Structures are given as C-alpha cells and as structure tokens.
Amino acid sequence: MTAALRPALSACPACAAAPAAEALAGRDAPKDAQLILSLPTIHCAACIAKVERALQDDPRVHAARVNLTLKRVSIEAAPGLRAEDIIPTVEAAGFEAHELDRAALSATATDRAGRDLVMRLAVAGFASMNVMLLSVAVWSGAEGPTRDLFHWISAAIVLPAVAFSAQPFFANAWRALRARSLNMDVPISLAILLALATSLWETSLSGEHAYFDAAMALTFFLLTGRYLDHRTRAIARSAAEELTALEVPRAWRLSDDGEMQVDVADLRPGDLIRVRPGGRMPVDGVISDGHSELDRSLLTGETLPVQALPGQVVSAGEVNLTGPLTVRATAVGRDSSLHRMADLVAVAESGRSRYTSLADRAAKLYAPGVHILSALAFVGWYLYAGDLRVALNIAAAVLIITCPCALGLAVPAVTTAASGRLFKRGLLIKNGTALERLAQVDTVVFDKTGTLTNGTPVLTNLADIAPEDLSVARALARGSAHPLAQAICAAGGGDALSDAALGAVTEVPGHGTEAHWQGRRVRLGRASWVGAEPGPLTATYLRIGDAEPVAFTFTDQLRPGAAEAVLGLQKAGLAVRLISGDTAPAVEALARTLDIADWQADALPEDKARAIARLSDDGHRVLMVGDGLNDTAALAAAHVSISPASALDAARVASDIVLLGQALDPIPDALGTSRKALRRIRENFTIATWYNVIAVPLAIAGLCSPLIAALAMSASSITVSLNALRLR
C-alpha cells in the first residue's frame, strides 16, 4: 500500500548503519529531490518499461521505479528538481502524470501494523497446521505414551506461537478490562488461556483431552478476520490519502526579491500572495491589487461568479477566474475559514460516533452470556461430580465452542467482499461501519452545485441567437478562462471570426472582454458593464456597437448519471431531497428536471446541518451527498455521507464514502450492495449461532471431544467466509 516511505528493515548492522552515515554526509551535500507522481493510466509491462526508460534517459533523474499496484512512480532526482520539470517527460512518453504531495502519503505506521498482523498470522497458520497433524494421530486412536508425546510436542509448538500471535487479543482484552468493560476480545483471550491451562494440566496427568489444536486454530481464524478488517481499511485509507496528496498546497509569495513559490504551510498573515487565474485562494485575505471574478461554488453553492475588486475580502477555497489578483493574507492555515468549518463538523460528528456497529451490539450480548454459561457449567459439574479437573475441562470446552470465531470473521469477511466490489465500481468506503449505516438509510439529501451538477455552465438559448452574434461572441470568448466564456466556445455552432477580423481583444478582469469589429466596439460580459437589463437567469450579454444587447443564458450541466441516480433511489423507495445554497430559480429548475418534489434554496451551511438534524430527529436515517465546504457540517451530521472525488478535502474527510469517478449512478448500486451486505452479516450471525446451539449442549453435557470442538469451529468459520464471498 505504501511504496516509497518505508524505512529499510535490514538484518546486517552495516546496512543499518549505512543510511545513517549517508544522512550525516547529506547534511552538507545538497539533498536529492524525492518526487512521487501518480500515473493513473499505466496498466502493463510495456507501460512500466516506457515510463522508467523515459525517466532514466533524463540526465537529472538518478533513479525511477514504477509501482504498478499503486500506479505511482517514485523518482530520485538532482537537487532542486520540481515535479513540473519532470511531468512533461512522462507525458511525452504518453502517460498522464500528477504530482503527489509526499507529506500526505505517510501511511508508514498503518502499514507496519499490517505487516505485524501478517507475521502473526503466518506463525499462527504454521503452528495450527502442525498441531492439527499431530492431533489427527490422537483422534485416530493413538494411546498411552505416544499420545502424551504428541500432546507435549503440541504444547511446545502452541505455547510460544500463542504467546506471539495472540498478543493483539490479549492487549485489547486487557485494555477493555482496565476500563471495566467487556469486548469481544475478553472471551477470546479467556478461552485461549483457559484452554491452554487445562490442556497443560491434562497432559501432565497424561489425560485424554487436550485443546492445543483448538486454541491455535481459534487464534488463526480470528487473526484472519482481524487482518481482513485491517486490509480493507488500509486500502481505503491509502486511496483517500492519494486523493489528498493530489492537491499539492503551493502558493506564490510576493516579496522584495520578486515572486517565490512556497508551501502554503509557510505562509504568514500579512504576506502578499499572487493568485493566478484558475488558481485557488490558499488563505483568507483582502484583495490588495487586481480585478477579477471569483468562483465560490465550493464554499457557498452559488454557481454564478462574483466580482472581485481591491479591498474585498476573500476566503480560502475560492477560485480566481479571470485576472491575476494580489491578496494580503489575514488568516492562514488553521485560522482560515476553511478550517473554522472544522468546528461545525466536530459538533455534528459527535452525534455519529454514538452509532454502535452490529458486531459491537452482538459482542455486548455475547460476552457476558458466554462467561455466565461456562461459569454455570463449571459450578454445576463441580457440585455434581465433585471433581475440579472434570469441571475445569468442561468449562474450557464450553468457552472454546462458544468462542466468537465465526462472529469475529462474520463482519470483516462481508465488509471486505462488499468494499472490494464497490471499489471496482468507483466507490471508496472510508469508514468501517459505513456500509451498515448506508443499508439503513431511508432519506437521501443532495447538494446541487458540484454534486448533482458539474458546476460548469452550458449555453441554453443557442437556437435564439443570430449566427453573426454567435460568431462575434465566440471570437470574444475564445481567450478567456471565465466559465461562461468557455461555455460559449464549447457550445459550437457558427464559425468564430478570425482574430484579424476582430482586432485586439482585451479582457477587462471582473467585467468581460472587449474588441473592435468593423469600426464598432463589441463587448461580452456583465449586464451592467455592457449596459443591459439583468434578467433572473445566469446570463452574459453581447453588445455590438449601439445595438440591442443579446443575452446568452446558461444552466448548470447535470453530472453524468445524476438523473439515473435520483430515479434509482426513488425507485428503491427512498425520499429524495435537494438542499442548496444557490438561488431559488436555479434550484427550482434543477428540481423540476430531476423530478425532486422537495427542495430548499439559499441554505447556509448551518441551515443544511439543521435540516439534516431535523430529519434525524423525526426518525429518518439520512444519506447526505455533497461536495462543498458548505456541506461539510451536513455531511458529518448525516447518518452516512458520500462526496465526489472532486470535492474539497474538508468535505471528503467529513464523508464516509468517496465517489471516485465522474458519474453518480453507482450510488443506487452502493445502496443495493450495502443492503445485501447487511443481510449477509445477519445470515453469518445466524449460522454462527446455530453452530453454537448445536455444539454448546454437547459441551455442557461433557460429550464434547477436542475433535468435535475442532470440527465445529473450522466448519463454522469456513461457512461464514464462503457465505461472505457470495457477495462478489
């Protein structure tokens, strides 16, 4: 899961010392640049060779290594080399490349935990296989000294193996006991320890029943469940990290020596920052120079850009559209409005953390029940037979039979299968209980801008515009980065005038573009600047000389799959709502297109969160789908939340599921899969319970041999895993 940031694990001391020596030497010498690029389109052996060869032919690159699993390349290059310098080389080889922020890819710790688990799993697997083989001999009738010998060998294998492999369970159980509570690991640890203790005692008295194999198999199966659980979460975490790492936080600081590119983290209040057209505001601040327009859709949900003039306050996250701006920072990093939203999120999230997963609820019933049952068996047999050894043997058998082996596998096996299936369809499940919660949803709340719509406008009245006007407008719009201008160019129809015919086109930042054509002044831009009457719709205006201004009206383009997603959810019997920060006419138009009866416009971030809270209070389980900063509080307040990959980092962090592709139609699928997954989890619980119902009376009656214990445990674990795999 992590490629480049792994410390070397080495057996020889010289190898371990070498990097340290290098590090000492490196203090004086300039350090090599370490870069990581994401290569989303590589897929085969030829791609690997092509990328690596292209990079190694560059004299500045010292080493390049592609990781196909992660679709990344890590590059060691000459000091001072930046990603922008090297990306063209990769693109020339025919592959899309994006820089990844190395700081955001620090998954080393989680990966070490994963490796630790695999190691324990390997030891447990090795030990349980060998012990099972020895047990087969005992089950098939070995007697006397042979049986004792086999038991002693088993003990010699199992005791150290359990001491190493079962540590995670012991540690968890100890933590729970110290907090005076019970979790699933308490009965597990007790069963393992009690089984080992009684088996040792039995063996020393050359008795017949020893549960070494059962204790070991138990550890192995439970570790498998643990590992599956860990892997699902690690995959989701690394994919989420990659999304974050794709946004490399850089800014251009203006100082006496000119412009310098710096990390956003190094900015201080009072710094002057240059924001180019198309760039995102890195900080809160006041515009000190320049005219432009700002796209605030991610913060407020407004589709229409607002004008930016010197003296105006801007917040981090807004996108600068038409002209370069110089901003004096007033709040950076944690203090900026982007981060202030985090407070709202924290409040909302406290509600969600109260959710207890199915497994936890099962454990709450299960753990005390198991302990009481085996204690009763112990006391009952002690009173009846008056023999401590028999009573202890039976108590251990009951604990082993009831040990939540299948329960420990039931949930992780299903979530792994379901998450894997959804990941293939472009959904990233970030939270362990997200699937369970998604299955319970009965109301879906959508945000408009950037979620149901792309946030990019499309021209609606193409047919009403005279071809001549259109060609003038397209020629004027050609050079502009403004979304409305780009929409005019994208609409097509009519040939744009050549640049020569139009004369010099000048962009007036914050207003529009202007030129001279056939001796007349032509302008395309804001209503007030062109001299037109502003209408209710999103529009830009063209005026040729003194002629009547022509309006170009726009609507926000639907995200692909939006209509299918809404229809699919409605068909599945869910109530669909629309809450947006945009103006009423825009929201109403969209609601009508998508056939959503229940919509709300002009909603502030607090309004959204409050609407969700009100729905929850009425007993609804709400799924929130949103992308903007104004949605974060609502995303955190909802029972479960989804955000597209294009969303702001803050929104992605607040949501449980991230939609990796463009289209929205995987959402109804995800709902179906999650419901199926919940059904499988329930089935698995039922299967595990039935095994117990059959085997527990045998154990209590004292009829349970180690063979029956081993059979019941393995059979239930395997059935549960196979049942989970049906989900794929």
Add this chain to the structure above:
Amino acid sequence: MNILTYLIPISLILGGLGLAFFVFTIRSNQYDDPEGDARRILSDAYDDKPKQD
C-alpha cells in the same frame, strides 16, 4: 514407531524453514507491488535496479 523420532523433527524443521522464508519475503518488501512484479517478468529488459528500500 521409532521412525517418529526422525519424522516429527524433520517435518517441523521443513515447516519452520517455510515460515522463516515467508518472514524473509515480508521483511524484504516483496509484497509492495505484486501486480508490477508479475508484469515485469514479461519485460525483456534485465531489471538491474530492483527497489532496495
């Protein structure tokens, strides 16, 4: 049954060797890029710079 004196230690040692080898593969990061390694073998260029850390 005296044969057991040889067979049991032999089987345990062989199994232990397997385990030790598996631990070695984990420690030397051989599971970092399973897909890439599976494909690299198809490339005719000799992979003389395998990732070391």
